[in-house]
Amino acid sequence: GEMTQEQVEQYKARIKQLLKEKDACLVAHYYTDAIVQEIAEETGGCISDSLEMARFGTTRPEQTLVVAGVRFMGETAKILSPEKRILMPTLEATCSLDIGCPIEEFSAFCDAHPDHEVVVYANTSAAVKARADWVVTSSIALKVAEHLEEQGKKIIWAPDKHLGGYVQKQTGIEMLMWDGACIVHEEFKAKGILDLKKVYPDAAVLVHPESPDSVVEIADAVGSTTQLIQAASDLPNEQLIVATDRGIFYKMQQAAPGKQFIEAPTGGSGATCRSCAHCPWMAMNGLDNIISALETGEGEVLVDEALIEDARRPLQRMLDFSA
Numbered sequence: 001g002e003m004t005q006e007q008v009e010q011y012k013a014r015i016k017q018l019l020k021e022k023d024a025c026l027v028a029h030y031y032t033d034a035i036v037q038e039i040a041e042e043t044g045g046c047i048s049d050s051l052e053m054a055r056f057g058t059t060r061p062e063q064t065l066v067v068a069g070v071r072f073m074g075e076t077a078k079i080l081s082p083e084k085r086i087l088m089p090t091l092e093a094t095c096s097l098d099i100g101c102p103i104e105e106f107s108a109f110c111d112a113h114p115d116h117e118v119v120v121y122a123n124t125s126a127a128v129k130a131r132a133d134w135v136v137t138s139s140i141a142l143k144v145a146e147h148l149e150e151q152g153k154k155i156i157w158a159p160d161k162h163l164g165g166y167v168q169k170q171t172g173i174e175m176l177m178w179d180g181a182c183i184v185h186e187e188f189k190a191k192g193i194l195d196l197k198k199v200y201p202d203a204a205v206l207v208h209p210e211s212p213d214s215v216v217e218i219a220d221a222v223g224s225t226t227q228l229i230q231a232a233s234d235l236p237n238e239q240l241i242v243a244t245d246r247g248i249f250y251k252m253q254q255a256a257p258g259k260q261f262i263e264a265p266t267g268g269s270g271a272t273c274r275s276c277a278h279c280p281w282m283a284m285n286g287l288d289n290i291i292s293a294l295e296t297g298e299g300e301v302l303v304d305e306a307l308i309e310d311a312r313r314p315l316q317r318m319l320d321f322s323a
């Protein structure tokens with residue numbers, strides 16, 4: 001249930017104390033609940049997209065990193081900082097893209113096309129990353145694809161077919177595509193957004209490229225979470241229709257104070273809506289389980305050592321490329 005303001009303050013005070021005691025810092029994704037982002041901010045941690053989350057752990061002196069996000073983010077942190085202890089508020093927080101790309105099938109798919117560079121989205125298991133030549137996040141997906149296109153490469157793209165379709169359209173690179181999608185973004189509907197534009201004719205439409213092609217097509221700005229937050233402040237429009245997880249409003253409001261933010265409509269509502277513009281796995285992160293992870297050390301992310309070595313290569317390649 002809802003917490004009272006007094007409880008919230010008590011929980012926050014406890015987290016601050018525990019972070020100090022345990023030599024830990026907190027990193028949160030833009031899609032987590034506002035209250036989680038707030039405490040990350042108040043404790044000098046980091047709130048960011050998946051690319052900066054990956055880099056963050058490597059730049060901090062603390063020996064423990066608490067990753068508020070979903071499983072692949074914790075694994076990425078562990079792979080890049082294997083000497084550190086990585087805790088997550090819950091290890092149950094997964095991602096439909098990760099679930100939809102099991103290593104056995106994916107590996108067989110790659111084996112069948114040995115002349116292709118393998119590019120995988122960060123939203124994948126450590127094992128899938130270990131099979132890849134490149135890892136990308138939405139912030140640098142286009143740049144990496146352009147780079148490979150210039151070298152005349154053909155690529156396997158996994159697992160997000162919507163992000164892949166967008167990248168293919170923008171760069172013209174030849175792609176073999178895995179059939180995966182994000183359950184949050186695939187719910188956005190162009191028709192609903194166009195109807196909303198009739199009510200708010202001056203609004204700009206901001207779209208994350210995990211959304212279907214028809215939605216990307218009517219966007220005024222397309223990009224990763226960081227890029228959309230930037231666009232919210234850069235665009236002159238006072239009203240913004242936003243097609244991504246509504247957790248992003250916390251930072252967008254800070255970046256563009258005074259503007260009006262409107263959730264892009266999804267296909268269903270109430271019981272018929274699987275995600276309703278908020279990722280059910282991101283929503284599993286709360287003040288209570290941040291506390292219990294720090295208190296008990298449960299929720300530690302462990303990755304097989306052999307996998308760490310192989311998954312680190314394409315991840316480090318991404319970080320070096322984006323530096």
Ligand code: 13P
Nearest residue numbers: 049050051137138224225
């Ligand atoms: P970015 O923050 O990299 O845009 O990622 C979006 C996402 O869906 C993470 O789960």
Ligand code: SF4
Nearest residue numbers: 095096182183184279
């Ligand atoms: Fe995965 Fe989509 Fe949730 Fe991001 S928002 S973690 S891509 S299901």
